[in-house]
Amino acid sequence: MEGDFTKNYLNMDLLRFTTAGSVDDGKSTLIGRLMYDSKSIFEDQMEAIEESSKRRGDENLNLALLTDGLKAEREQGITIDVAYRYFATPRRKFIIADTPGHIQYTRNMVTGASTANLAIILVDARNGVIEQTCRHAFIASLLRIKHLVVCVNKMDLVDYAEEPFNKIQDEFGAFSSKLDITDVRYIPISALKGDNVVDKSNNMSWYNGATLLYTLENVQIASDRNFIDGRFGVQGVVRPQSDKYHDFRGYTGKVEGGIFRPGDEVMVLPSGLTSKVKALETFEGQLEEAFPPMSICMTLEDDIDVGRGDMICRPNNHPEVSQDLDLMVCWLNQDGLKPGGKYIIRHSSNEARCVIKGVRYKMDINTLHRLEDDKEIQLNDIGRIFIRTTKPMMVDPYKKNRNTGSVILIDEFTNETVAAGMVI
Amino acid sequence: MKPNDIHSYSLSHLKLLESEAIYIFREVVAQFEKPVLLFSGGKDSICLVRLAQKAFYPGKIPFPLMHVDTGHNFKESIDYRDMLVEQVGADLIVKKVQDTIDAGRAQEEKGPNPSRNAIQSITLLDALEELKFDAAIGGARRDEEKARAKERFFSHRDDFGQWDPKNQRPELWNLYNGKKHMGEHFRVFPISNWTEMDVWQYIAQEKIPLPSIYFSHKREVVDRDGMLLAKSDFITLLKGEEYSERVVRYRTLGDMTCTGAVESAAISIEDIIQEVASARVTERGGRADDKRSEAAMEERKIQGYF
Numbered sequence: 001m002e003g004d005f006t007k008n009y010l011n012m013d014l015l016r017f018t019t020a021g022s023v024d025d026g027k028s029t030l031i032g033r034l035m036y037d038s039k040s041i042f043e044d045q046m047e048a049i050e051e052s053s054k055r056r057g058d059e060n061l062n063l064a065l066l067t068d069g070l071k072a073e074r075e076q077g078i079t080i081d082v083a084y085r086y087f088a089t090p091r092r093k094f095i096i097a098d099t100p101g102h103i104q105y106t107r108n109m110v111t112g113a114s115t116a117n118l119a120i121i122l123v124d125a126r127n128g129v130i131e132q133t134c135r136h137a138f139i140a141s142l143l144r145i146k147h148l149v150v151c152v153n154k155m156d157l158v159d160y161a162e163e164p165f166n167k168i169q170d171e172f173g174a175f176s177s178k179l180d181i182t183d184v185r186y187i188p189i190s191a192l193k194g195d196n197v198v199d200k201s202n203n204m205s206w207y208n209g210a211t212l213l214y215t216l217e218n219v220q221i222a223s224d225r226n227f228i229d230g231r232f233g234v235q236g237v238v239r240p241q242s243d244k245y246h247d248f249r250g251y252t253g254k255v256e257g258g259i260f261r262p263g264d265e266v267m268v269l270p271s272g273l274t275s276k277v278k279a280l281e282t283f284e285g286q287l288e289e290a291f292p293p294m295s296i297c298m299t300l301e302d303d304i305d306v307g308r309g310d311m312i313c314r315p316n317n318h319p320e321v322s323q324d325l326d327l328m329v330c331w332l333n334q335d336g337l338k339p340g341g342k343y344i345i346r347h348s349s350n351e352a353r354c355v356i357k358g359v360r361y362k363m364d365i366n367t368l369h370r371l372e373d374d375k376e377i378q379l380n381d382i383g384r385i386f387i388r389t390t391k392p393m394m395v396d397p398y399k400k401n402r403n404t405g406s407v408i409l410i411d412e413f414t415n416e417t418v419a420a421g422m423v424i
Numbered sequence: 425m426k427p428n429d430i431h432s433y434s435l436s437h438l439k440l441l442e443s444e445a446i447y448i449f450r451e452v453v454a455q456f457e458k459p460v461l462l463f464s465g466g467k468d469s470i471c472l473v474r475l476a477q478k479a480f481y482p483g484k485i486p487f488p489l490m491h492v493d494t495g496h497n498f499k500e501s502i503d504y505r506d507m508l509v510e511q512v513g514a515d516l517i518v519k520k521v522q523d524t525i526d527a528g529r530a531q532e533e534k535g536p537n538p539s540r541n542a543i544q545s546i547t548l549l550d551a552l553e554e555l556k557f558d559a560a561i562g563g564a565r566r567d568e569e570k571a572r573a574k575e576r577f578f579s580h581r582d583d584f585g586q587w588d589p590k591n592q593r594p595e596l597w598n599l600y601n602g603k604k605h606m607g608e609h610f611r612v613f614p615i616s617n618w619t620e621m622d623v624w625q626y627i628a629q630e631k632i633p634l635p636s637i638y639f640s641h642k643r644e645v646v647d648r649d650g651m652l653l654a655k656s657d658f659i660t661l662l663k664g665e666e667y668s669e670r671v672v673r674y675r676t677l678g679d680m681t682c683t684g685a686v687e688s689a690a691i692s693i694e695d696i697i698q699e700v701a702s703a704r705v706t707e708r709g710g711r712a713d714d715k716r717s718e719a720a721m722e723e724r725k726i727q728g729y730f
Contacts, residue, residue, distance in 0.1 A: 014437035081592070083573040084566045086619045093437040095617055098573075107594060114596040222434050235450040240483040248482060252450050254443065254598070259433075283478040291433050295446035297481065308454055332594050346599050349454065406597045415603035417593045 012088065015216060018097040018112040018145070020136035021122030026153045029062075030122065030191035031098055035087050037198035038213060082112045091217045106365070106380040109136065110330045110420055113143035114406070117221045120149045120212075125158045125188070129171040131366045137172070138365050141179035142328065142382070142422070144402055146224050148176070148184045149215055156190040160203040178368060180399075183219075187212050225292045229396065230258030230266070231319065231404050232312040233348035238297055250281055250297040251306055256348065256403040257396075258314070260298070261289045267315040268306050269394045274315055275302040293403075309350035311394040311404075319394045319404055326360075327407065327421035328398075330382050335411070335418070337377035337385070343418065344410040345389055348403065352389045353412075360384040384424070398422035438626055442475065445614035447598060448577055449479035449561070452612050453486055455602035456559035459612075460517070462548070463489040465501040466677040467634060468563030468615065470508070471623055474632055475614060476561075477512055487561075488515035492548045494540035495522050496658045496680040504635040519551040536660040537653060537681040544679075549585045552609055559602070559610045567619045577616050583607035621700055628693040640673045640691050651684035675700075 021027040053062040085096040097112030099105070113119060119140040123133050140148055150172055158164045165188045176184055187196055188207050195201035198213045210218070238250040260266075264277045280287040281297040290296045298312065306312070311319060331337055337356060345354040359375040362383040370384075377383045398405030409419040435443070452459050461476060463469045476485045489509060509516045521540045524530045529550065530543035552560060566573050576592055578600045593601055602610055615623070627634065644655040644667040653659055655667050658681050672685035673696075690696045 012437045013434060014440045081574045082594075084617065085573065086567045086617070088619070088621065093619075093622070111594045111596050115598075225433075227433065235447070236454050238480060238483045242482075242484075245482050250482075252479070254447050281482065283481040293440070293443055294435070295443040295450070295479070344603070346601065349451075403598060406599065408596060408599045408601065410601055410603055415601070415605065417595075417601045420594070420596045 012091065012093050014093050014095065015118060015219070015221060016095045016097065016116050017118040017120060017216065018099055018109070018116040018140075019120045019122070020099060020109055020140070021153075022124070022130065022132040025122040025124050026191045027098070027122050030120075030151065030153065030189070030197065031085060031096060033191045033194060033197045034213065035085070037194060038087055038089055082108045089213070089217060094216065106135070106139065106330065106382070107332045109139050110143060110332075113139055113145055114402075114420065116143075116145050117224060118147040118149065118216070118219060119145045120151055122151050122153050123168055123172070125152050125154045125164045125168070128164070128168055129175065133172065134175050134368075135365045137176055137179060137181070138363075138368060141176075141181045142330075144180075144398065146181075146183060147219050147221070148181050149212065150184065150186045151191075151212060152186065152188045153191055155188045155195060155201075155204065156193050160188075160195070160201075162204075162206045165207075185209070185215060187215065226257040226401050227259055227291060228257070229317055229401065230260060230264070230312075230314045231256040231396070231401065232260065232298060233350070233404070234306060234308055234310045234312060235349045236308050237306070248299070249303070250299045251310075251312070252295070252297050253312075253349065254295045255290050255292045257292055257401050258317075259289050259291045262286075265315055266300070266312050267318055268304065269311045269313060269318060270321050270392045271305065271310070273302075273304045275300040275304055277301075309348075311348065311350075313394075319396045321392045321394050323389045323392055324357075324386065325354075325389065325393060325395065325407075325421075326384065326386050326424040328382065328384050328424060329377070329409070329419045329421045331377050331379055331419050333411065333416055333418035334379055335414075336379065336381075337383075337419070339375075342412060344412055345387070345393070345407050345421075346410060347393050347395060347407045350393060352391045352393065354387045354389040354409070357386050357388055360386065385421075395423045397424060438622065438629055441615070441618055441622060442478070442626070444598075444617065445475045446479040448600070448612065448614040449476055451578075451600050451602070452559050452561060452614075453480075455600070456610070458555075458557050459487045459559040459561060460490045460552075460555070460557040461485070461487060461561045462563075463491050463505065463516075464563070464678065465491065465497075465505050465635070466563070467623055467627065467638065468565065470632060470634065471615060471618075471626055472561065472563045473508060473512060473514075474630060485512060485514045488517050490517040490519065490551065490557075490560075492544050492551070493518050493520045493522075494544055494679045495520060496540060496656070498635070498637055498654070498674075498677065498680060500635045500637045501677050517551070517555070519547050521547045523547070524550065536662050537648070537658065539679050539682040541679055541682060545585075552585070557609065558604070559612050561612045561614065563615055564611075564613050565618050565620070565623075566616050575613065575616065577613055578602050579611040579613065580604065581609050581611060585609070587611075621697070624693065624697050624700055628697060634693075635677065637674050637677070638696070640671055640689050640695075642669055643672050643685065644668070645670050645672060645685055651682075652686070653682075653684060654680055656680050 019027050083098045087094050099108045099112035121136045152165050152168050169186045189196045196211045200211055232253050234251045235253045240248050262277050267274045278299040278301045280290045339356055342355050345352050361370040361372045362374050396404040405423040407421040408417050411418050524547040530546045576595050645652040646665050646667050673688045674685055690699050
């Protein structure tokens with residue numbers, strides 16, 4: 001029995017999700033509820049929040065206190081930076097990017113969304129779809145999160161009635177049809193009371209769908225990875241120069257797309273030189289194939305010049321090689337975008353300098369309108385820009401591949417990460 | 425590709441976490457001039473060494489290991505350290521807290537079990553400066569305590585070695601920014617996304633040998649405020665206290681003066697995983713008996729409550 005137990009634990013898979021909601025939508029309570037009902041909370045943590053709840057005069061156990069970390073956040077009752085939480089069920093391990101919903105924190109939402117497979121958007125059943133809901137949905141679609149779960153929360157405050165839920169479903173459906181999201185699900189919940197979070201609610205017989213946890217455990221994410229377009233960004237070169245590996249020269253990196261096998265013809269960019277995969281090395285031995293997101297060490301048949309920043313792909317399927325890029329950016333820094341300004345650009349393992357040639361438009365993220373006469377991009381703004389880099393970059397459209405289609409911009413003087421960019 | 429085929433291309437959570445950690449290690453070596461791996465001898469840093477081996481295989485680990493030695497060590501831990509370093513062929517640097525105290529740069533804590541945990545950081549910062557390390561790789565995890573939930577993989581430190589949680593660089597996708605000014609350095613945490621359970625599972629999966637004190641053994645301990653402290657030269661018995669022999673093991677390894685043992689009969693990694701899992705079951709079920717609540721106590725310690 002013990003053997004099975006351990007084996008099951010070793011065979012779990014992993015889902016990363018992000019949570020978005022407005023300030024009082026009950027996001028922290030929902031996360032607290034998920035962890036509480038899925039039994040991921042320790043007794044001592046419980047005691048601590050029971051005590052705090054009492055001290056604050058809360059009527060119910062305040063599950064939100066579980067996740068609000070820093071003291072200042074607790075006092076203000078808001079989360080001010082992305083925090084990562086972990087819990088597991090026998091099926092899956094979950095990583096939650098808990099991002100604040102407050103209006104000025106688009107930056108954090110984008111950060112949390114960048115690594116997520118799924119996004120939960122919370123809507124207050126009493127308020128319906130509001131501006132912030134649309135903003136969250138837009139960011140999720142912009143960052144290409146494939147699965148969206150709209151949790152209509154606080155159903156207990158609308159007498160668990162079906163109408164408000166249907167209304168939100170219709171409103172959100174109308175809005176999201178303008179976005180590029182294929183998988184949207186709706187679940188009526190009460191994070192406070194626990195309805196449909198982990199356990200099926202007895203208060204909403206009209207709802208026949210799955211609970212939130214069931215959805216999180218069962219959503220299919222394997223096909224979200226790109227298995228078609230072979231991409232391998234070279235992080236470094238391994239040359240052991242030992243007796244055993246005298247002439248060994250391997251390239252370390254992570255498979256960002258496609259499947260590589262020994263014997264495959266490959267092309268190295270930007271040089272354009274071609275060769276064949278000789279072997280896929282790992283500590284455990286050579287692999288027959290490597291696929292995303294495996295970290296491996298690749299050797300080639302020919303002794304050609306390959307180094308950090310190069311991209312190994314296929315002769316007949318390769319990213320665009322260009323010094324002119326069109327990007328959707330989210331600005332992350334207090335100092336706004338400087339048109340004509342120079343920044344460092346980082347893409348996969350490649351780095352260059354770039355100059356902002358211009359701003360095409362700024363997005364009004366509430367209405368999805370393009371503002372062509374307001375091109376000032378400040379903290380938390382999203383806009384479309386075009387840049388020129390000092391050397392060729394090997395990029396895919398973000399739509400095609402999140403890893404080879406994303407960049408960050410770094411301020412040359414402060415070294416801060418100032419923008420997140422997605423290749424159009 | 426047919427949908428059915430995709431399932432054969434799935435990776436377990438441990439494989440995904442491993443791949444992420446290896447990626448981080450390789451970024452560190454590419455982005456920094458002189459990295460160092462902080463090796464405490466605990467299970468987390470033992471995992472780090474394995475991951476570093478994998479990241480640069482078939483090459484050797486391209487940076488040294490550094491042990492900031494409080495002097496309050498378990499002998500088993502030091503033996504294991506020396507064995508491991510020999511086996512992986514890495515360089516080991518040992519910096520002693522005692523030297524920091526002797527140099528007058530720190531003062532020993534007072535009390536019956538004076539801990540050197542706090543002054544350890546002075547020794548560490550001195551060493552980073554002296555040896556000009558610009559990236560210190562550590563085994564900290566975000567699930568350890570609340571404040572750490574917001575820590576980055578690449579964590580920037582100013583020229584005083586300080587962390588400013590309010591002013592961290594955003595980290596997106598798998599793009600890590602290790603740019604810094606003179607005198608600044610980074611702490612890098614490749615296993616940020618791992619939980620305690622993940623670490624144990626990984627040790628089981630990889631069949632990584634551990635220091636013997638992680639497993640059940642007989643030891644003379646004193647029960648101080650619910651913590652079972654091992655008999656050693658660094659502990660002074662208080663009035664009414666006495667040593668007694670118990671069957672215990674350690675779930676973390678650190679300074680002998682503040683690392684408590686738990687009563688446990690676990691003799692294999694499987695037993696330990698079972699114990700870690702069932703400690704949670706019991707605690708959440710609210711059926712804590714005396715023995716289980718000791719495990720809870722230690723959980724608190726792991727969570728950083730003490």
